[in-house]
Amino acid sequence: MANDVRTVDRKPTGPTPVKDEKRTGLGDYLLFALTLVLPPRYTPERVRYDRRYRTLDKYRFISWFLLVPLIIYAILVISPFFQAFYYSLTDWSGFSSDFNMVGLDNYSRMLEDDDFWASIRNSLLLLVVAPVITLGLGLFFAFMLQAGGRRKKSDAISGVTGAKFYKVVYFFPQVLSVAIIGVVWGAMFDPITGPINELLRTFGLGSLTQSWLANPDIAMFCVLFVMCWMFVGFYVVLFSAAMGSVPKDIYEAALLDGASRPTTFFRVTLPLIWDTVQTGWIYMGIQALDGFAVVHIMTINAGGPGNSTLVTPVYLYKKAFDVGQAGYATAVGVVLLIITMIFSGIMMLLSRRERIEF
Amino acid sequence: MSGEIQVTSTTERAEEDDEAVTPVGRTPEPQAPARTPKRTQGGVLNVFSIGILILWVVMAAGPLIWVMVNSLRDSADITGTPFGWPTSLSFENFTNAWSDANIGKYTLNSVIILCGSLPGTMLLGSMAAYVIARFSFRGNRFVYLLFAGGMMFPIILAVVPLFFVMDNFSLLDTRHGLMLAYIAYSLPFTTFFMTSFFRTLPGSVAEAATIDGASHMRTFFQIMLPMAKPGLISIGIFNFLGQWNQYFLPLALNSTEKDKALLTQGLAELSVNQGYEGDWGALFAGLSIAMIPILIVYMIFQRQVQEGLTAGAVK
Numbered sequence: 001m002a003n004d005v006r007t008v009d010r011k012p013t014g015p016t017p018v019k020d021e022k023r024t025g026l027g028d029y030l031l032f033a034l035t036l037v038l039p040p041r042y043t044p045e046r047v048r049y050d051r052r053y054r055t056l057d058k059y060r061f062i063s064w065f066l067l068v069p070l071i072i073y074a075i076l077v078i079s080p081f082f083q084a085f086y087y088s089l090t091d092w093s094g095f096s097s098d099f100n101m102v103g104l105d106n107y108s109r110m111l112e113d114d115d116f117w118a119s120i121r122n123s124l125l126l127l128v129v130a131p132v133i134t135l136g137l138g139l140f141f142a143f144m145l146q147a148g149g150r151r152k153k154s155d156a157i158s159g160v161t162g163a164k165f166y167k168v169v170y171f172f173p174q175v176l177s178v179a180i181i182g183v184v185w186g187a188m189f190d191p192i193t194g195p196i197n198e199l200l201r202t203f204g205l206g207s208l209t210q211s212w213l214a215n216p217d218i219a220m221f222c223v224l225f226v227m228c229w230m231f232v233g234f235y236v237v238l239f240s241a242a243m244g245s246v247p248k249d250i251y252e253a254a255l256l257d258g259a260s261r262p263t264t265f266f267r268v269t270l271p272l273i274w275d276t277v278q279t280g281w282i283y284m285g286i287q288a289l290d291g292f293a294v295v296h297i298m299t300i301n302a303g304g305p306g307n308s309t310l311v312t313p314v315y316l317y318k319k320a321f322d323v324g325q326a327g328y329a330t331a332v333g334v335v336l337l338i339i340t341m342i343f344s345g346i347m348m349l350l351s352r353r354e355r356i357e358f
Numbered sequence: 359m360s361g362e363i364q365v366t367s368t369t370e371r372a373e374e375d376d377e378a379v380t381p382v383g384r385t386p387e388p389q390a391p392a393r394t395p396k397r398t399q400g401g402v403l404n405v406f407s408i409g410i411l412i413l414w415v416v417m418a419a420g421p422l423i424w425v426m427v428n429s430l431r432d433s434a435d436i437t438g439t440p441f442g443w444p445t446s447l448s449f450e451n452f453t454n455a456w457s458d459a460n461i462g463k464y465t466l467n468s469v470i471i472l473c474g475s476l477p478g479t480m481l482l483g484s485m486a487a488y489v490i491a492r493f494s495f496r497g498n499r500f501v502y503l504l505f506a507g508g509m510m511f512p513i514i515l516a517v518v519p520l521f522f523v524m525d526n527f528s529l530l531d532t533r534h535g536l537m538l539a540y541i542a543y544s545l546p547f548t549t550f551f552m553t554s555f556f557r558t559l560p561g562s563v564a565e566a567a568t569i570d571g572a573s574h575m576r577t578f579f580q581i582m583l584p585m586a587k588p589g590l591i592s593i594g595i596f597n598f599l600g601q602w603n604q605y606f607l608p609l610a611l612n613s614t615e616k617d618k619a620l621l622t623q624g625l626a627e628l629s630v631n632q633g634y635e636g637d638w639g640a641l642f643a644g645l646s647i648a649m650i651p652i653l654i655v656y657m658i659f660q661r662q663v664q665e666g667l668t669a670g671a672v673k
Contacts, residue, residue: 077508237668317517
């Protein structure tokens with residue numbers, strides 16, 4: 001029996017189902033309360049045969065099951081979230097327990113902070129460009145896999161041979177840790193031992209060789225590239241699944257009308273999976289705004305050279321844990337949250353269109 | 359290629375516009391010449407598209423294969439000549455990485471954390487989800503939105519206060535502390551996903567169990583949880599990869615003691631050290647140790663993994 005696996009030593013908050021009763025005395029209330037905290041096995045006889053026992057049993061179950069998840073969640077997720085807003089108004093260093101309220105000083109300080117603006121610029125670049133490239137490639141590959149194959153007589157559309165294989169390989173980066181990806185690409189971009197420069201030299205393009213991550217003009221594009229590389233596979237699989245659920249007869253109809261493949265894609269496939277594209281866009285935008293691990297691991301001095309690859313989360317982390325400006329760092333975090341929310345809001349408004357049922 | 363076909367299509371459409379009923383004799387005429395080029399152009403397109411598809415296979419798998427091949431070469435050989443085959447089969451790099459660079463210990467640390475956090479997430483998440491999905495009580499909606507809202511919420515914003523909350527509870531740099539943090543930040547999505555899954559399960563089975571005298575606990579553990587197995591597998595894979603690959607939380611909450619570092623932290627560290635020592639072999643061996651098991655597991659369960667990871671975005 002799984003009845004007595006856990007004991008909870010706090011009185012749960014679930015309301016005791018006591019309505020007006022003839023013989024309900026204080027003792028009964030105490031018994032009901034006791035029942036709520038005791039395992040079912042130790043339910044007092046008197047309560048067990050009360051006709052309100054079933055409701056009591058239900059609420060006991062609900063409060064026991066919700067109690068532990070809610071406490072963990074409230075302490076470690078909800079409370080830091082609200083504390084962040086509070087600390088963003090203080091000059092707290094993070095090292096000592098005393099701090100003063102400084103109002104909006106942190107926010108006005110941000111306006112004159114060049115590093116902060118550099119980080120915002122880089123983050124916005126990722127936010128705007130990364131989803132376009134990633135989703136574009138994802139849609140292209142997914143459509144190829146779903147409808148790029150030779151036309152067979154029986155099917156209106158057919159995928160390329162080995163579509164499954166491509167999907168499996170494309171998804172590789174998605175199952176690996178960002179830490180691994182950061183280190184692997186750090187080695188890929190290495191000017192001497194990295195294969196990118198070696199390939200360029202082999203093909204006689206030695207003049208194009210770069211110290212990729214040490215060149216402030218190029219480093220950010222390397223970060224952008226790695227971010228896209230990581231996520232393309234995810235969107236190929238996501239969009240393939242969405243395209244697979246589009247009924248075949250719609251494609252048949254398009255084919256009968258003489259639609260070419262690009263027309264089929266833009267006029268049939270894309271509108272039908274627009275919901276998925278929209279969700280994917282928001283998801284990718286949020287991922288791009290993060291970009292912490294790639295920058296922190298791969299780039300020189302986590303955001304260098306200079307601040308050419310500094311993204312806002314890395315800046316926040318440095319301020320909080322390296323130089324001890326916890327108050328200022330949380331203020332940066334609040335700004336980041338606002339940007340995220342504005343982005344999601346804009347995306348939802350822009351891409352709102354009638355949902356097509358099929 | 360599309361131009362030609364589109365021309366065909368427009369003429370066809372134009373004809374249809376002219377007269378609703380196309381003369382029977384005329385229809386095959388424009389189609390017959392169009393057929394042949396269509397097939398050849400399809401062939402050209404196929405070569406082109408398959409070329410791009412294969413190019414991306416090289417892009418996606420190439421770096422990983424490069425790392426694995428190089429993990430078998432001598433460090434001295436690797437420097438300066440990135441491409442090459444191992445001259446002799448030696449696993450020296452792997453032993454170096456495993457023991458000298460402590461990758462073995464870091465892997466063990468990661469496994470220990472995961473052994474606590476993954477079952478914890480699954481159990482607590484499905485408990486909360488079950489109650490939310492199948493019982494009506496005051497505050498049900500509120501609790502649900504509380505969890506669902508947490509999904510939108512970036513960890514980075516909470517990390518500074520979280521650090522001090524953990525410090526106050528003396529959970530910083532402890533294994534159970536990190537497990538709790540993993541659980542807490544996996545709960546929103548797990549609960550959200552499982553709630554919608556429990557809602558799809560038929561209520562009649564649970565009712566039958568209740569009539570037979572099963573308690574709520576028993577109904578949950580012996581009836582509903584087994585029925586929710588497909589959902590549990592999806593979300594389990596999602597959480598497994600998410601927690602195993604987690605870099606940010608351990609970096610913020612678990613970085614003072616080197617002994618307790620996780621695999622992801624260890625690899626980042628190894629990459630920095632490699633810069634000083636030039637020991638590429640150990641770095642690549644460390645990376646291979648970290649990625650080969652995951653890739654093998656992925657290839658065995660690829661369908662489930664793909665479904666599990668994309669499930670979040672589809673919902």
